[in-house]
Amino acid sequence: MVEARTYAEHEGTFQDKGKPDDRPCPKCGQMTVVYQIWESSCGGYEDVKYTCTNKACNCVWWVDGIDS
Numbered sequence: 209m210v211e212a213r214t215y216a217e218h219e220g221t222f223q224d225k226g227k228p229d230d231r232p233c234p235k236c237g238q239m240t241v242v243y244q245i246w247e248s249s250c251g252g253y254e255d256v257k258y259t260c261t262n263k264a265c266n267c268v269w270w271v272d273g274i275d276s
């Protein structure tokens with residue numbers, strides 16, 4: 209089961225343009241994953257958005273960050 213995110217993406221901002229992740233994409237297995245820390249506008253919630261930059265894959269997934 210996939211839980212709905214607490215906030216929509218536009219309710220916060222990314223802290224950076226994306227950094228390469230050191231794990232392969234779970235879908236295509238390529239080392240083409242970048243991640244961005246997302247912080248809610250109220251500042252109390254962080255998630256991490258993972259994007260596979262492999263054009264044949266392009267999968268995106270979110271991981272819950274620290275929930276303060």
Ligand SMILES: [Zn+2]
Nearest residue numbers: 233236260265
């Ligand atoms: Zn991929």
